[in-house]
Amino acid sequence: xxxxxxxxxxxxxxxxxxxxxxxxxxxxxxxxxxxxxxxxxxxxxxxxxxxxxxxxxxxxxxxxxxxxxxxxxxxxxxxxxxxxxxxxxxxxxxxxxxxxxxxxxxxxxxxxxxxxxxxxxxxxxxxxxxxxxxxxxxxxxxxxxxxxxxxxxxxxxxxxxxxxxxxxxxxxxxxxxxxxxxxxxxxxxxxxxxxxxxxxxxxxxxxxxxxxxxxxxxxxxxxxxxxxxxxxxxxxxxxxxxxxxxxxxxxxxxxxxxxxxxxxxxxxxxxxxxxxxxxxxxxxxxxxxxxxxxxxxxxxxxxxxxxxxxxxxxxxxxxxxxxx
Amino acid sequence: xxxxxxxxxxxxxxxxxxxxxxxxxxxxxxxxxxxxxxxxxxxxxxxxxxxxxxxxxxxxxxxxxxxxxxxxxxxxxxxxxxxxxxxxxxxxxxxxxxxxxxxxxxxxxxxxxxxxxxxxxxxxxxxxxxxxxxxxxxxxxxxxxxxxxxxxxxxxxxxxxxxxxxxxxxxxxxxxxxxxxxxxxxxxxxxxxxxxxxxxxxxxxxxxxxxxxxxxxxxxxxxxxxxxxxxxxxxxxxxxxxx
Numbered sequence: 001x002x003x004x005x006x007x008x009x010x011x012x013x014x015x016x017x018x019x020x021x022x023x024x025x026x027x028x029x030x031x032x033x034x035x036x037x038x039x040x041x042x043x044x045x046x047x048x049x050x051x052x053x054x055x056x057x058x059x060x061x062x063x064x065x066x067x068x069x070x071x072x073x074x075x076x077x078x079x080x081x082x083x084x085x086x087x088x089x090x091x092x093x094x095x096x097x098x099x100x101x102x103x104x105x106x107x108x109x110x111x112x113x114x115x116x117x118x119x120x121x122x123x124x125x126x127x128x129x130x131x132x133x134x135x136x137x138x139x140x141x142x143x144x145x146x147x148x149x150x151x152x153x154x155x156x157x158x159x160x161x162x163x164x165x166x167x168x169x170x171x172x173x174x175x176x177x178x179x180x181x182x183x184x185x186x187x188x189x190x191x192x193x194x195x196x197x198x199x200x201x202x203x204x205x206x207x208x209x210x211x212x213x214x215x216x217x218x219x220x221x222x223x224x225x226x227x228x229x230x231x232x233x234x235x236x237x238x239x240x241x242x243x244x245x246x247x248x249x250x251x252x253x254x255x256x257x258x259x260x261x262x263x264x265x266x267x268x269x270x271x272x273x274x275x276x277x278x279x280x281x282x283x284x285x286x287x288x289x290x291x292x293x294x295x296x297x298x299x300x301x302x303x304x305x306x307x308x309x310x311x312x313x314x315x316x317x318x319x320x321x322x323x324x
Numbered sequence: 325x326x327x328x329x330x331x332x333x334x335x336x337x338x339x340x341x342x343x344x345x346x347x348x349x350x351x352x353x354x355x356x357x358x359x360x361x362x363x364x365x366x367x368x369x370x371x372x373x374x375x376x377x378x379x380x381x382x383x384x385x386x387x388x389x390x391x392x393x394x395x396x397x398x399x400x401x402x403x404x405x406x407x408x409x410x411x412x413x414x415x416x417x418x419x420x421x422x423x424x425x426x427x428x429x430x431x432x433x434x435x436x437x438x439x440x441x442x443x444x445x446x447x448x449x450x451x452x453x454x455x456x457x458x459x460x461x462x463x464x465x466x467x468x469x470x471x472x473x474x475x476x477x478x479x480x481x482x483x484x485x486x487x488x489x490x491x492x493x494x495x496x497x498x499x500x501x502x503x504x505x506x507x508x509x510x511x512x513x514x515x516x517x518x519x520x521x522x523x524x525x526x527x528x529x530x531x532x533x534x535x536x537x538x539x540x541x542x543x544x545x546x547x548x549x550x551x552x553x554x555x556x557x558x559x560x561x562x563x564x565x566x567x
Contacts, residue, residue: 057411078411085411091404095337095396107329108414151412 010034015065018051025051027210038187040201048210049190050088053159057085081109084153086161090144092132099128102146109151121176122146137164158189174200228265231284234258234276245271326421334426337396348389348434352381356441371528378442379527384501385434386461387492390468393423397476398484424469428462435461453530460526460536464545467519470552477559495520519548
C-alpha cells in the first residue's frame with residue numbers, strides 16, 4: 001500500500017477560523033496531528049468539532065487560516081483517496097443495497113479493500129442485501145463505517161461515529177478502529193462521550209466554544225483540569241499554611257485529616273512533605289474523572305478572546321502555566 | 325472520466341425508481357397503443373399516423389428519461405449523499421457525466437420498445453432511417469438532460485417532481501407529442517422554437533428523406549443547449565460551493 005504519510009506532515013491546522021453569521025464556530029485554532037496518531041476532539045455540542053472536521057475534509061471553507069492534510073490542501077487529499085470519512089449526518093445512496101453502496105464507494109478509490117472483508121469487519125454482512133433506506137439506526141452507522149473503511153484511506157475522520165449505536169456495537173466499532181490505528185492509520189474522531197475519548201485516543205483535544213482549551217494525553221487532560229486531590233493525615237496543622245503551599249487551590253480539615261485540592265499535585269505534595277517532614281501519613285492522591293475535568297474545563301470559559309488565567313475559586317495560587 | 329461501476333449502479337438506480345420506469349417506458353407504450361389503432365390510416369402532415377405517433381411517444385419517453393437524473397440528484401442532495409460523496413475521490417465531472425450517460429442508456433430501451441410497438445402497427449422503415457431517427461432522438465433530448473440536472477440542483481426533493489413534470493409535460497404538449505397543436509400561423513412559428521418540437525419531428529425528418537432536421541431545427545437545439553448548460557453549471561456550483 002502506498003504510504004502517503006511519508007510524504008509529510010500529517011494534519012496541520014493553522015490559525016483556523018470560521019464564523020456562521022454572528023456565531024464564531026471556530027476561533028483561530030492551531031493543531032498538528034502526526035501521521036499514525038489517534039486523536040479525539042472532545043467537547044460539548046456546539047463546540048465547533050464538526051466545523052473543524054468539515055474544514056479538514058474540505059467541505060467547509062475556512063474564513064481564515066489554513067488546513068494541510070499530508071502536505072496538501074484537504075480537497076486534494078480527498079481526491080487522492082487518502083481520506084475516509086463518517087459525517088455526523090451520514091448518508092447512503094438510495095435505491096441501492098448496502099453491499100452495492102459499499103462496492104460503489106470502493107470504485108472511487110485507487111486501492112480499495114475487498115468489499116466482503118469490509119462488510120464482515122463492520123458487522124454489515126447480515127444486512128448487506130438490504131436496501132439502504134431500510135436500515136435501523138445502528139445498522140446505518142455500521143454501513144457508514146463500511147463506506148469510510150472500504151477505500152483503505154490513510155486518514156479516518158469520524159464525526160460522532162458511535163451516536164445511535166448500542167453498547168455492544170460501540171465496542172465492536174472501537175475494536176475495529178483500534179486495529180486500523182495499529183496499522184499506522186491516522187484517526188481523528190469527534191465525540192462527546194468522555195469514556196470513548198479516554199479509552200481510544202492517544203491524545204485528546206478538548207474544544208469548547210470554538211477554541212482548543214486543552215490538548216494532550218488523557219492523563220494530562222485530567223491533570224490540566226487542575227484539581228487533583230491530596231488526602232493525608234496531618235494532625236494539628238492550620239489550614240492557612242496549607243493553602244499557602246505551591247500548587248494548592250484550597251484546603252480543608254476534618255479532624256486530623258486534611259484534603260488539599262491542587263492545581264499542581266506534584267508540587268503540592270513535595271512542598272507538603274518538605275514542610276512537615278515525617279508528620280504526614282496515609283497520603284492519597286486522587287485524579288478526578290475525565291468527566292469532572294471536562295465539566296471544569298468547559299465551564300466558565302470567558303467568551304471574549306483572552307484565555308484568562310483566573311479559574312473559578314478566586315484563590316491566588318492559580319498561576320499555573322498554560323503548556324498546551 | 326466515467327467510472328463503470330458508478331455508471332452501472334446509476335442505471336440500476338434508474339430502474340429501481342418506479343416512477344421513472346412508469347413514465348419513460350410504460351406510459352408512452354400505453355398511450356401509443358391506446359391512440360394509434362383507431363387512427364391507423366390517418367396521415368399527419370403527410371406522414372402515417374403510426375409513425376408520427378411512434379416518434380412522438382418515443383420523444384415523450386426520452387424526455388422523461390433524460391430529465392429523470394434530476395430527481396435522483398435532488399434525492400441525493402436531500403439525503404446528504406452528495407455531501408458524503410464529496411469526502412470520496414469521486415469527481416464532480418464523473419458524477420454529472422455518469423448521470424447524463426445513464427439517461428441516454430435508459431433512453432435506448434424506451435426508443436427500442438416504441439419501435440417494436442410501431443412495427444406491430446405497420447410502421448416499416450429502412451435500416452438507415454431507423455438509425456437516423458434514433459440518432460436524432462438522442463441528440464434532441466440533450467436540452468432535457470441539462471434541464472434535469474439544473475432542476476436537480478435548484479429544487480428541493482419535494483419540489484423536484486412537480487417542477488420536472490411541469491416542464492416535461494409543457495414541452496411535450498407544445499412540441500406536439502400528444503398531437504399537433506398548430507398547423508400554421510404564429511402558433512407554429514412559436515412552437516418551432518422549442519426543442520421538443522424538433523424531437524417529435526425526428527421521425528418525420530428521418531422518414532421523409534431529409535435524413536435529419538432542417539437547419540432551423542439544429543439551430544434551435546444548439547441554442548437551447550448553449551443557453552441551458554451555463555445555467556446547469558451555475559446551479560451545480562451554487563449548490564456544491566463550500567460554505
